[in-house]
């Protein structure tokens with residue numbers, strides 16, 4: 469069912485606005501599916517894409533079903549890199565210094581800080597999520613503890629150029 473939007477290998481599909489799931493760790497997949505299931509994500513009136521995903525998460529009846537699908541997705545190989553965003557990776561590198569403390573200097577994520585891997589993700593999706601955090605479309609629900617930690621970090625990116633630069637840098641990291 470998920471494959472119709474996210475691709476048969478979880479590679480993501482810009483045409484359905486659906487991010488890559490392959491290459492992501494089980495703990496983060498479970499956390500986000502549960503955020504959608506519990507209405508901590510995908511309920512904001514302006515969250516066009518999150519609202520498409522939210523009812524899909526509701527089809528997973530319980531924690532065991534969530535774990536099973538996350539474990540299956542984690543068996544896929546890493547998706548190919550996407551480079552749809554043009555930005556100044558050198559300028560983005562300076563901005564990424566802050567991000568590294570939770571997402572890792574290599575962009576592979578730090579579970580202990582609840583920071584997901586960013587490396588495997590489609591670049592257009594990273595841009596959208598950073599904008600969503602900035603606008604409070606994601607990370608403003610009172611029960612979204614980790615999204616609330618990420619929101620002020622996105623606020624350190626003052627404009628579209630800063631967002632594009634940091635995403636260009638993340639995309640340039642070795643996979």
Ligand code: HEC
Nearest residue numbers: 469470473484485486487497500501517518520521524537
């Ligand atoms: C109708 C299309 C559609 C289907 C079917 C669908 N999704 Fe999604 N999914 C989306 C969209 C669109 C987003 C992006 C939401 C956003 O922009 O915040 C998303 C986001 C996600 C995310 C968050 C990823 C991240 O890094 O933030 C996860 C995890 C996810 N989907 C898992 C699933 C699973 C598991 C299934 C099957 C049970 C599924 N999706 C079915 C459209 C879909």
Ligand code: HEC
Nearest residue numbers: 566567570581582583584594597598614615617618621634
């Ligand atoms: C204090 C720790 C921390 C710092 C610093 C931080 N983040 Fe995050 N970030 C998080 C956490 C935690 C999440 C997961 C939020 C959730 O569970 O919804 C996250 C999520 C994200 C996501 C969403 C990924 C996805 O697949 O859904 C992006 C994109 C992101 N961060 C980019 C950045 C960038 C770029 C920076 C630097 C400007 C940064 N982060 C700095 C903790 C941090």
